[in-house]
Amino acid sequence: MREYGMKLNPEKCTFGVRGGKFLGYMVSEKGIEANPEKIQAIIGLRSPRTLNEMQKLTALGKAKEFKWTEECEQALNELKKYLATPPLLANPKLGKVLFLYLAVSESAVSSVLVREQRKCQSPVYYMSRMLQGAEKRYTQIEKLALALVVTARKLRPYFQSHKVIVLTNHPLKHVMTKPDASGRLVKWAVELGEYDIEYQGRTSIKAQALADFIVEFAGEQIQEEKKGWLLHVDGSSNANNGGASILLQAPDGVEIEVAARLSFPTTNNEAEYEAMVLGLQLAIEAGVREVNVCTDSQLVAMQVEGSYETREQTMVQYLKKVKELMARFDKCVIQQIPRTENERADVLSKFGTLVAGVKERKIALIIKDHPVIEEKEELQMIENSGSWKVEFMNYLKEGVLPDDPIKARRLKFKATRFTIIGDDLYKRTVDGPLLKCLDEERTQYVLREIHEGSCGNYSGGRSLA
Structure with a gap:
C-alpha cells in the first residue's frame, strides 16, 4: 500500500477477527445472521394495555372490546421469539455442491438454496416471487420450472460457481426435455443449459427452517397428466382374401386410420389377429406408451386375456406375436366391445364394399402379401461407436x-x-x-x-x- 500510495481509514478497517458487523449484519465463519441491535425493538415490545395499543399491534380498527388473556400473552411471546431468532444464512465454499428446494402456490413461487455440511443443512439464500398476469394460469409443473429459472437468474453467481442439485419429487427434468414440451419450457431449458444442474428425488429435510418452508407452500401434489391412447381394430375375410382396419386415437383427438388388404387366404379369426398385430405395431412406431385396445372379437380378446385355451397352431403363433408386442408398452389393455361400438373399424375392414363411408377422409392403405406370423425379424445395424x-x-x-x-x-x-x-x-x-x-x-x-x-x-x- 505504501508503494502505490494507498491509505486506509482505521475506523472502517478491521484485521485478524473471526466475526463482526458488516452492512448491518453479523458476519462470522458460521455464516450471516441478523444484528441483535436491529431486532431489539421486537424483543422490547411490551404487551398492549389499552384498546388503542391492541389496534396498533393487530392493525385491526373495528375492535370494540379490549381483553388480554394469558393465551394472548403466550402467543405474543412465541411470536417475539420467532421473529427475534431468524435463521442463520450459511456462506458456501467455492466448488461445494449446493441443494435447491422449490415450492409453488397459486399466487407465488419460492425456493431456498442450501448447503449441506456434516449431515446438517443450512440455508444460503431464500427467494420468492409473486406470479403476474398469465403466469397465474400456468400449470403446476410450469410454475415449478418458472421457480427454477427465476432462482437461477437471481442467484446467477452461485449457479455459475457451484453444482446445484434440485431436490424434487416431480418429473421436472422429464417435462422440460420431452419432445412435445411447450415453447416456454424449451426456452427455459436452453437458458438453464449453461449451468451444472442435476435433478434428484427429495429425501428427508434436515433443517427445521426448510421444513417450515416446504410445509407452508406444500399445496397440491403435482402430477403429470397421463392419458392412454385408444386403438380400435377389426378384421374380415372372404373366399379369396381379407381386410384389417386400424383406428388409432390420441388423447388430444388426433386420429390415424389405416385399412390393410390381406392378399392371402385367411379365416375371420386370423384377420382379427392380423388387425391387432398391425395396430400394435403402428402404436409402437407412433411412440405410444399406454394403449387401450378395443376389439369386437370375443375369441381374440379372451385368448389374449387367458380365459380361452388356444389349441390351433396358427392361433398359438398369433397369440405369441401379440404378447411380444404388448410387452413393449408400459401399459396395454385388451378390451372386448360390442360390434355397434366398433362400427368405424368395421367400415375400414370392408373398405372395398363400403366406399361411401370412407371417401371423405384420408386413409392409409396397406397391402399384405403374407401373414405377420411368417414375417422374419429385421436385424438392426449397429451404429458406429464414433458417431456424433x-x-x-x-x-x-x-x-x-x-x-x-x-x-x-x-x-x-x-x-x-x-x-x-x-x-x-x-x-x-x-x-x-x-x-x-x-x-x-x-x-x-x-x-x-x-x-x-x-x-x-x-x-x-x-x-x-
Whole structure:
C-alpha cells in the first residue's frame, strides 16, 4: 500500500477477527445472521394495555372490546421469539455442491438454496416471487420450472460457481426435455443449459427452517397428466382374401386410420389377429406408451386375456406375436366391445364394399402379401461407436458426461435441443417439428435421394428439412 500510495481509514478497517458487523449484519465463519441491535425493538415490545395499543399491534380498527388473556400473552411471546431468532444464512465454499428446494402456490413461487455440511443443512439464500398476469394460469409443473429459472437468474453467481442439485419429487427434468414440451419450457431449458444442474428425488429435510418452508407452500401434489391412447381394430375375410382396419386415437383427438388388404387366404379369426398385430405395431412406431385396445372379437380378446385355451397352431403363433408386442408398452389393455361400438373399424375392414363411408377422409392403405406370423425379424445395424450422436444418446438416456468439465458443460447446453423417441435422436426446431438425426453414411444416402428426386431444385435448408 505504501508503494502505490494507498491509505486506509482505521475506523472502517478491521484485521485478524473471526466475526463482526458488516452492512448491518453479523458476519462470522458460521455464516450471516441478523444484528441483535436491529431486532431489539421486537424483543422490547411490551404487551398492549389499552384498546388503542391492541389496534396498533393487530392493525385491526373495528375492535370494540379490549381483553388480554394469558393465551394472548403466550402467543405474543412465541411470536417475539420467532421473529427475534431468524435463521442463520450459511456462506458456501467455492466448488461445494449446493441443494435447491422449490415450492409453488397459486399466487407465488419460492425456493431456498442450501448447503449441506456434516449431515446438517443450512440455508444460503431464500427467494420468492409473486406470479403476474398469465403466469397465474400456468400449470403446476410450469410454475415449478418458472421457480427454477427465476432462482437461477437471481442467484446467477452461485449457479455459475457451484453444482446445484434440485431436490424434487416431480418429473421436472422429464417435462422440460420431452419432445412435445411447450415453447416456454424449451426456452427455459436452453437458458438453464449453461449451468451444472442435476435433478434428484427429495429425501428427508434436515433443517427445521426448510421444513417450515416446504410445509407452508406444500399445496397440491403435482402430477403429470397421463392419458392412454385408444386403438380400435377389426378384421374380415372372404373366399379369396381379407381386410384389417386400424383406428388409432390420441388423447388430444388426433386420429390415424389405416385399412390393410390381406392378399392371402385367411379365416375371420386370423384377420382379427392380423388387425391387432398391425395396430400394435403402428402404436409402437407412433411412440405410444399406454394403449387401450378395443376389439369386437370375443375369441381374440379372451385368448389374449387367458380365459380361452388356444389349441390351433396358427392361433398359438398369433397369440405369441401379440404378447411380444404388448410387452413393449408400459401399459396395454385388451378390451372386448360390442360390434355397434366398433362400427368405424368395421367400415375400414370392408373398405372395398363400403366406399361411401370412407371417401371423405384420408386413409392409409396397406397391402399384405403374407401373414405377420411368417414375417422374419429385421436385424438392426449397429451404429458406429464414433458417431456424433453417441454422446447425446448416452447423456439423455444415462446422464453420462465426458470427463472434461468444459466438454461436459458444452454437451449439457447443446443437449437441451435434442430428445429421444424410441431409439432415435431428434433435434427440436424453432418452428416446432422434430428433425431426425442421422449418421454421416446415412446422411450421404439421404442427400443423394433428395437431390436426385423431386426435391432437386435446391430449396432452402429449413424447408428442405
